[in-house]
Amino acid sequence: MLRSIILIFLFTIPMAVLSNEISIEMIGKVDKKSIFEDDLCDLEYKITNNSTGTIYKISLGIDGWDDRGSKFDELLSFSVDNNDGRFGYKKVGKGESASFTGGSFKGTCKYLETLKVENIKPQNCVIRMLPENIDCNDIITLLPGSTELKID
Numbered sequence: 001m002l003r004s005i006i007l008i009f010l011f012t013i014p015m016a017v018l019s020n021e022i023s024i025e026m027i028g029k030v031d032k033k034s035i036f037e038d039d040l041c042d043l044e045y046k047i048t049n050n051s052t053g054t055i056y057k058i059s060l061g062i063d064g065w066d067d068r069g070s071k072f073d074e075l076l077s078f079s080v081d082n083n084d085g086r087f088g089y090k091k092v093g094k095g096e097s098a099s100f101t102g103g104s105f106k107g108t109c110k111y112l113e114t115l116k117v118e119n120i121k122p123q124n125c126v127i128r129m130l131p132e133n134i135d136c137n138d139i140i141t142l143l144p145g146s147t148e149l150k151i152d
Helices: 002-012
Strands: 021-033 039-050 055-066 079-081 097-106 112-117 125-127 140-143
Touching: 021 055, 021 097, 039 055, 055 140, 079 097, 112 140
Parallel strands: 021 140
Antiparallel strands: 021 039, 039 097, 055 079, 055 112, 055 125
């Protein structure tokens, strides 16, 4: 009887509860101008949190490469994060998604072809109830979405 109850319980738990992942899906590329009229390319993306708890801070360093294999220059440093646009971070609850626009590559978006994620440092991965033995590099997936960008 107890074995039957356990099996029923295990098969009725939603897979999202058992999974521990964060997906970052690229939504779009946005061309804009700097205050000096230089071309800049920003990325729009959606963070979906299917991890253990609320994301308080997530920040991935990203390198961009053009269609000729040359690395894009960055304005300051390029990162995909949950920055709220001011001096803080927007919380992303467990099971929720939020959209952001971030970073600036120098140049126009039409030449941006490939993104490469740098290793995520522990101080840039603050998630409630994330076990000590879990590495953010293992649970975060960057997806090209509708942008047709290649992800390395």
